[in-house]
Amino acid sequence: MSAISQQSFVEQHAPTWTRFEETLSEIEKDRTALPAEVFPEQYREICNHLSIAKHRGYSTGVTTPLNRLVERGHTLLYGARVSRQDVILDYITAGFARQIRAEWKLLLLSTAFFVIPALAMFFWLTTEPDWTYHVLGSRQMVSMEAMYEQPTSMRVDRESDSDVLMFGYYIRNNTGIGLRTFASGLVFGIGSLFVIAFNGIFMGAVAAHLHNAELSQNLWPFIIGHGSFELTAIVLAGMTGFKLGFAPIWPGRLSRMDALRKSARDNVGLVAGFAAMFIIAAFIEAFWSSSTASDATKYTVGTFLWLFVIAYFVFAGRDFSTSTTPEPAAPEITEITDPTDNQQVQA
């Protein structure tokens, strides 16, 4: 019934399959480089055999092992990964800042969602202090007063080993909130922007309250240092979550599913970036902001930290050479194999 009977097909090609399987096992075990001169050819032969077997309606006894061989070969041939070190370093020194700059409109919008509510709260509550009870609640107000009762520089009673405790606490809490803000963007879409606004309202209200209680001189030296990284990271977390959630709502020329996948892939770097910023902020907050250095020193260092963050996002990764060669393509931690592209080519 078939051109060649199933049995003679197997008898004819079984040695090839065994040989290919040995090659596969060897490469999978030792993780050696693919033998470029023979591997693709052998792999294609197996692909050919699977095709023939399926076409002629050979049984699963033949197609299943061939299917498995093709799958393993496919994994080795197309699942190759580039070495990561230089890609990551390049992203830290340049790519992250470039990507943020490319989104400057969105960054402006997110920053506005933070700054405007914060300033509005501050001016409102400093002129109408009674409303603070409604915004913060009396318990929150008392605990804030207790926290900033005396300048950090005077807190000699603080145990030095509690720095590590607070470092752990800030990392787990703040970075976690940032990552959750990003993830919730998938479900709540533009909700991430409201997380930013909520933080703005809260911080504006706290600042106003401490100002009213004449304690704000203890607040600013404390937050100016780590604020440079932390406040920026909050805005970036909200912005990234918003980008993710907004992609399927306004997919442009892509399908909604593809828009979501593309947005998620493009924004992984941003997520890693703002998470790193939260961790740096936690370090500064635990070991520097809470230290007993004088207020003047803290203002100076804080100003330099702000200048550093701003300078990084403005200048990092810019091409200052006068040559007219175009800038390298949008930098991201990209793998050689790109599942989405693969599908699009075949579609």
Add this chain to the structure above:
Amino acid sequence: MHELVDNRLNIETPEGVEFHRTPAGPLARLMAASIDLGIRIVVYIALSTTLFTFGNVGTGLLLIAMFCIEWGYPIAFEMYASGATPGKKAMNLQVLHTDGTPVGWHASIIRNLLRIADFLPLGYAFGIVSMAATSHFQRLGDLAAGTVVCYAENTRSTAQAQARALQIPRVEPVLIAETLTSEEQAAIVSFAERSRFLGPERSQEVAAIIEPLSGTDSGKENLSFLYGLANRIVR
């Protein structure tokens, strides 16, 4: 035809050949997630009993460790243990890109960060709804990352698989006038290969489907008729 009845993930390679993997359903994955949760709880208990003896520094380190485990545990295992956390390994599962290649950093980070979105409002509710609504059981994180969780293929070697599969009962080949399509041929041979794993009663029950061709309602005769056809096709 089978696209309608099964949920296999058919992957077309650049060579124009299709191979398939089998995506895993919610139950297997929930069990894997529970195993992973159990492992993490044990690690947390072990860490906290040792680190709490070091006072504030210990507590700080514990919090840092908890942060790393909370967010990094699945990513680290998916990257360095062939796409499977210990829970997934126990359930014989593996994370893949939808094109069948092993999961990479990008996709792993996305699918695991977005796990929280799947967990909402509680107990992976959104994730389960999403898995029920997609043909390859993808949760929201999988959709965004372009990944799918499949059963890991067994590691039995090709030769073993063939030796096992190609043993069909030898009987005298049967000739029939009707032409069989290649799908029908494959079904008959596959049945002949597998029938000894079914048990005699069940085999005869299944073989009853050939009655229109064999013209008999005896289970035994139908079975040997099918074996005859299989022998005719294979040899």
